[in-house]
Amino acid sequence: MTDISAGPKAARKSASARSWYMLALLALVYIIGSVDRAVPSVIVEPLKAEFALTDAQLGFLTGFAYSIPYALAVLPAGWLIDRVDRRALLSIAAAVWSVLTMAGAAAQTFTMLLLARMGVGATEAPASPGSLSLIGDAFPKHRRATAVSLYYAGTAAGQMITFLIGGALLMHFDWRALFLIAGAPGLVLAALLFFTCKEPERGQFDEEQESPEPVSYRLAVRSILASPPLRHAIVANMLATGVNYAILVWTVSFLVRSHGIAVQNAAMTVGVTIGLTMMLGSFVAGWMTDRYAKGDASRTARVPAIGTSIAAILGIAMILMPDRNAAFVLLAAFGFMMGINTGPGYATLVSMTESSMRGAILSIAKLASILIGNGGLAWLTGQLSDWIGGGDSIRWALLITILFLFWASFHFFRAARAQRKESGLDDIL
Template sequence: MTGMAETQGGDQGGAVSNRWYVLILLALVYTLSNLDRYLLGIVLPYIKAEMVLSDTLLGLLSGAAFAIFYATLGLPIARLADRYSRKLIITVSLAIFSVMTVLCGLASSFAMLFIARIGVGIGEAGTSPASYSIISDCFEKERRATAMGIMSLGSNVGLLLGFVAGGIIAANYGWRWAFIVAGIPGIILTLVMHFTMKEPPRGAMDEASLAPDTKQVSTLEAIRTLMAVPSYRHLVCGMALVLFAATGMLAWLPSLLDRSFGLGPDKSGLPIALIIITAGVVGTLFIGGMLADRLGKNDQRWVPRIAAIGALVMAGGAIGVAFAPSLGWLWTAYCFVAVGATTFLAPSLSLSQLLAPVKLRATSGALALMIANLFGLGLGAPFIGLASDLLELRFATESLSMAFLLVPVAGSWAAFHYWRCAQLLPHSLSSQKDDALA
């Protein structure tokens, strides 16, 4: 591991002053990871037709195949990121998931495609926690939600590219070429990051009392430390429930439009992507990032409160989507879903860093993502697919619409946990400072 050890001194000294370039690179990584992650949703109808698969199997392909390894491997990789070069971990992970995305396009059977999606999850597991840690060392805590919001816009841009470009390529050249084309930019970005990005010193933006020490704790001790914080526990629950609702609905929305309104993936991809990219700017950057930072300067409890309000907006919009009598109604309702579903991200990522000791920041982000993604990303699409299959005898082609009613239940539940996170936040932060000074 000595070759991975984080360099010290002058080579890192200018990294914080170059923080906007670092943030742009990390946002591009996040863009490509979401492009590769969500591309599957727009091509599901083509895969279903070619491989003759049930909705339950498609749900497992969309959720469990990716999420299980993405979530569980994130924690051990984050432990490495808390000790060694975060840049190296990100670049290696980026290369892996980009190559595996290409292999998705070369898969000749469901089993091969399932394995390739596992590979995408393995690669993406190493990017986000290390990125959160680097951003926290580049930006002051009063600006972190905004910085996290800018990085999180990569999710919306990646989805835009996946749903629009992926839908067009799949319609004209086949779904396999959509995966092959999507994997190439990541290989190029790997080289750019390796040769041009500098990693900041750990704790560069923190008070001396909270600066990292040289003592390393075990993984179990790190988990116990983080889960002992009441606000952190509620934060993780809120994240999991929002992800369950948002990713489950997004994975199945193109199929719903195809079945209920006759709108094929090549035509539904653009409006879905435009709604999400617009909602990303409004929800992720302006509301979840800039507004949360502004309100949080005077009262940090507003950061999780913003996420709670967003979860309720998502829940209300989802009811409108499920009972939409027309395309116009559905698009309007989905605007509320998209804004609400993107509002939670920047506050959640900022809180995952704020509630953790400096030496456990990558671990904190990974643990939150592991729990949230195993439940949310892993079960959202499969549960909606299973519910659709179970309801098919009664509701026929409308079974998927009825299955979408799982979304407002999860969204309302998430809002409760974010509100509790806010109520307990002063005590949690006070306890953390006492521990740091002990």
């Protein structure tokens, strides 16, 4: 566990212009990765018609087809992140998943599309833990919430691009064109990351030895099991990101089925309402959290602890709202809170881990978020919709899914309390 105060080594250094440039590139890569990952969410209804799919099959395609290969690859990826040039690893991964995204355009059967999406899931495994590991070594503790929030603003930007531009493209092209257009930019960004960025010194802003040695997964797991703050933070992020992903996957279908909106207009509506507000929330979250927390991981955890409860209330109101325009307003507010929660949630994990095991622990956390959170809740929502049945079944399935945010809030609060107890600090806000 790292101490919340900056040590002598950290005090001698600050984030450079090169660090901010690398952060910008990492965010752009994450944007493209989010686009590549979210493309099927825009074309759920066209895919359902093309391949005669059930909601459970669509939930599998948008959830487990990505998350299971990701889960198989993320632990080896985390091992590599702690041992190799992270910049090179992420560049190669981005190039490969971009090509596999484009391969989805050639799918003639549901099985072929599944295989392409599984490849995307496996090759995106190093992206988030690798980028967070780089950010942890490129920025001091009192700037990490800002840096991580700006990075995760890429999720919002990716969703906005996917749904807004994807919806517009569907007016002129079929669903196959979206895969081709989504995959191409990743090749350019992969080259820029590889040729114009340098690997930062590991642990340069942490109270550690000058050259921390990477640790095994066995030791990383033992560290998690021995650390109540880490355990609660991992579960909280798993639940919060899982609900967010399920909402993004199924909101277009919800607007089409429950509010009678055309799929193209529904996709663009989601892009504007969730994309813009989530991006704004991410920008606000980083600045707000760093000013409030000042490098204290327990205070950082309090931000998503409060935010997830607020998001749950807004999400329930949005799902139950019969008026279309009022539902759009609530959807925008929910998107803002998604942005508030994501960056500080993962900044909490970065600040609670040592650089020697940051890749391993963040990979374990991402494994839980992707496999159980994203994959499980996206599939569960589709499965619940099939079980409930009827034209409005997706509304009630989403309502049940949103309730998991209260569970996430509980664990964020527990993480904050446990971290302060371990640090020997009082519990004053």
